Amino acid sequence: MALLEKQMQVDQENFTTRNGQSLVALLQEVQEQYNYLPEEVLRELACARGLSLMEMYSVATFYKSFSLQPRGRHKIVTCTGTACHVRGSEKVTEEVSRMLGVKPGGTSEDGEYSLESVNCLGACALAPLVVVDGEYHGNMTAARVAALFREQLKKMKGQSAESFDKVIEEKAIAGCSCARLLAGEKN
Amino acid sequence: MINFMLNGLDVAVEKGTTLLEAARFYGIEIPTLCHNEGLSPYGACRLCLVEIGEPGKSRLVTSCTYPAQEGLQVRTHSERVVKTRKVIIELYLATCPSSKTIQDLASRYHVTRVRFRRKHDDCILCGLCIRYCNEQMQGKAIGFVNRGVERRITTPFNRKFEECRLCGGCIYICPACQARCQGPQEGSGVCNACLNLSPPCLDHFGDAMCYMDPCVACEQGRKG
Known part of the structure; x- marks a missing residue:
């Protein structure tokens, strides 16, 4: 593991103390x-x-931000804090979960997407909030989150977008209403 | 030397002495679960609570972690302390009704009911076993994982850990999982079976009080 050795060298230079912070x-x-x-x-x-x-x-x-299980390449975070919950984050999470076929806290089978729900992101004025690969998107609704995903995936690497299309098609075959909607838009 | 008031008495202890050590030195009994003389103080079980400060402005602190201060007023058995301590014991009873150590504490401090939902855990998260492993065995083989309600004690990755020497010290020192009480009642969660036995010595000595602690004849601890 050359990568690991290199990292440890860097680490040893950067973190010389052994307290919890480092x-x-x-x-x-x-x-x-x-x-x-x-x-x-x-x-x-x-x-x-x-x-x-x-x-x-x-x-x-x-810490919730650390994971001991492999995560997807793209990280989708939905906020379920009080403000987001009041403004319908439950529906948004449900929709994302259904679109990707991933339960909150899980990773899709192809290792592309992981979905997480967190308790508060500290941007309650933008509730309900969805974070896709570190980008914050506020005022989400179940309908808008689907459109957002299409936009986002265009920005992402081509491979990922294809993979997403595949997921959508699979879901459409499985009879998911939102996927059918999206597939219809595409055609 | 530091002079302070302990239950109205003027006492003097060396600098750096905790209130618990001072109280025990002067013969005042304070119950603890997470304290052990050979290990660092931790302040997790909250049973060693004492009241400090002037009446009206007093507050409760854990005596095992609070160092004695010049002129401090300490009350180890005030009404507020006793009441709070009883609630804490009640909570422990709800968590681990089958621990003999905790049932004995309940008997000794007259806790006769449990108003909380019983969990039947084997752990009160006092951290004694972790400190024993770290400080006495230099093992660091067990520790807390997760947080909040999911907090528990285990080895890394929940597997047998090569740094564990299987000394068994963690089990020996545990106040909750080692000595089992067989008689917690289903309804109340309180045992008190040991207290309900009539002391054999009283047949012989009429109403005489027993000053032995624990009494050799009836094996009961001091009551109250």
Whole structure:
């Protein structure tokens, strides 16, 4: 794992202390690189940095932004905080979940999309909020979120858009109303 | 030396002594679950609560983590402390009704009912086992994972961990999962079976009070 070795070199230069704060930064970098926290990497890092694997595991499970399971390439976050909930985020989450065939907290089978629901993103004035790959989209409704996805996916890599089309077609075959709507728009 | 008031008495202790240590030194009993002399204080179980400060402006602090201060007024068994402590014991009873340690505490502090939904857990998240593993065994084989209501104690990735030496210290030190109480009642969650046994010594000594703690004859702890 040359990648890992290189990362550890960088890490050792950047984080010389072993307090909790530097551990969070370390885990964030690992997550950025691998998209999740792989067990082998955690073990290697624990060994190399003189940390306990238990400490790392405690911190990794404490924060919701860390994942120990592989995540999709595109991260979709729906807010279910009070303001968003009041303004119908439940329906929006349901719609996204149905469109992608992914339950909140899960990742699609092809590893492209993961859907997450968080309790508050701190932008309650824009409720209900959906974040696609770090871009915030406010005032979402179940209908608007479908249109948003088409827009977003055009911006994303071609492969992903194709993959999304495939998902939509599959859903259309399965009889999902929104997918049929989208497929109809496309044709 | 630091001079302060402990239940109205002028006492003096060395600098850095916690209120719990001071109280125990002067023979005042304060119950604890998460405290152990060989481990760092943690303040998790909240049973060692004492009231500090002037009446009217007083507040409750955990005595195991609070260092003695010059001129402090400490009350270890005021009405407020006793009441709060009873509620905490009640909560523990609801969490772990089958722990003998907790049932004994309930008996000793006259907790006779549980108003909370019973969970029948084996853990009160006191962190004793984790501190034992870290500080005495230098193991760091167990720790807290998750947070909030999902918080629990386990090994990394929920699997057998190579750093665990299988010393068994975590189980030995646990106040909740080791000694089991067989008699928590289904309805109340309170056992009190040990208290309901009539002490054998009283047959011989009439109304004489037992000053032994624990009483050798009846094996009961001091009451109240």
